[in-house]
Amino acid sequence: MKTQDMDRNWITTAETLSSALPYMQRYSGATVVIKLGGHAMGSDEAMASFARDVVLMQQVGANPVIVHGGGPMINAMLKRLDIQSEFVGGKRVTDAATMEVVEMVLSGLVNKRIVQAIGDQGGRAIGLSGKDAQLVTCKQTNPDLGFVGTPDKVDASILRNLFDSNVIPVIAPLGAGENGETFNINGDTAAGAIAGALKADRLLLLTDVAGVKNADGEVLTEMSASQIRELTADGTIAGGMIPKTETALDAIDAGVRAVVILDGRAPNACLLELFTDHGAGSLIRK
Numbered sequence: 644m645k646t647q648d649m650d651r652n653w654i655t656t657a658e659t660l661s662s663a664l665p666y667m668q669r670y671s672g673a674t675v676v677i678k679l680g681g682h683a684m685g686s687d688e689a690m691a692s693f694a695r696d697v698v699l700m701q702q703v704g705a706n707p708v709i710v711h712g713g714g715p716m717i718n719a720m721l722k723r724l725d726i727q728s729e730f731v732g733g734k735r736v737t738d739a740a741t742m743e744v745v746e747m748v749l750s751g752l753v754n755k756r757i758v759q760a761i762g763d764q765g766g767r768a769i770g771l772s773g774k775d776a777q778l779v780t781c782k783q784t785n786p787d788l789g790f791v792g793t794p795d796k797v798d799a800s801i802l803r804n805l806f807d808s809n810v811i812p813v814i815a816p817l818g819a820g821e822n823g824e825t826f827n828i829n830g831d832t833a834a835g836a837i838a839g840a841l842k843a844d845r846l847l848l849l850t851d852v853a854g855v856k857n858a859d860g861e862v863l864t865e866m867s868a869s870q871i872r873e874l875t876a877d878g879t880i881a882g883g884m885i886p887k888t889e890t891a892l893d894a895i896d897a898g899v900r901a902v903v904i905l906d907g908r909a910p911n912a913c914l915l916e917l918f919t920d921h922g923a924g925s926l927i928r929k
């Protein structure tokens with residue numbers, strides 16, 4: 644690159660950085676819960692870029708909390724281990740053997756990959772699941788689906804202790820039942836319950852689509868509760884998008900200020916959403 648180009652590049656970068664100041668000030672001390680979907684987790688470079696954004700967020704004074712999914716990684720491991728699953732109404736039944744794999748993959752492979760990526764960027768992260776320190780206790784969602792849980796109580800005090808120590812919590816969506824069972828929780832649902840308990844300023848649901856789409860396939864930049872209900876009733880919001888929009892409404896009711904559903908594969912997705920007025924994805928607020 645010629646010097647002149649480099650100068651111009653630097654000026655643009657400096658201008659961008661400078662225009663981010665009011666946003667940085669707004670998010671200083673703010674709690675931002677980020678759900679990283681299994682489908683949004685890409686290459687090592689994409690993971691490094693995500694981790695760098697999270698470390699930067701903390702550096703400018705925010706308290707980031709990561710909650711992750713891992714559906715594709717669980718499916719791959721079940722296949723490798725040749726564990727067959729039963730399906731009821733299109734949903735996998737989480738029997739005891741499947742639950743072992745779910746816990747291994749989420750709390751082990753996926754969780755530690757994120758923890759390590761944050762460490763590689765100079766941040767300090769601690770990996771835990773909802774089972775640690777009574778973070779999330781669960782009730783069984785539906786006996787037909789086996790060990791799938793719905794959050795019952797969330798004790799977020801451990802997370803505040805971690806914020807005070809400048810540690811970024813990375814949470815696998817598992818919870819303990821009353822009788823010592825381990826339950827798998829949908830990642831979006833877990834992130835929403837945790838964001839609600841923290842009364843988070845922002846809940847970012849990172850996925851593999853640009854946002855919530857209408858029947859014409861256009862991304863809705865802002866959505867009301869009634870619009871969500873309508874699009875769910877007519878089947879436009881389907882599959883993996885249902886727990887996200889449901890979570891968004893529950894989180895807002897629980898005192899979260901705003902929820903954004905956005906494409907986690909887009910470079911610097913979190914930073915663009917938080918620190919510029921581009922605003923990415925679909926925003927849901929009170």
Ligand SMILES: Nc1ncnc2c1ncn2[C@@H]1O[C@H](COP(=O)(O)OP(=O)(O)OP(=O)(O)O)[C@@H](O)[C@H]1O
Nearest residue numbers: 680681682712713714850855856879880881883884
């Ligand atoms: N109206 C809609 N707008 C956008 N996406 C939709 C809509 N209805 C259904 N979807 C689907 O929801 C998917 C996102 O949910 P999905 O559960 O697959 O991913 P994730 O939650 O990010 O990952 P994981 O479940 O592994 O954590 C999209 O890829 C899309 O196929």
Ligand SMILES: [Mg+2]
Nearest residue numbers: 680712831883
């Ligand atoms: Mg999902």
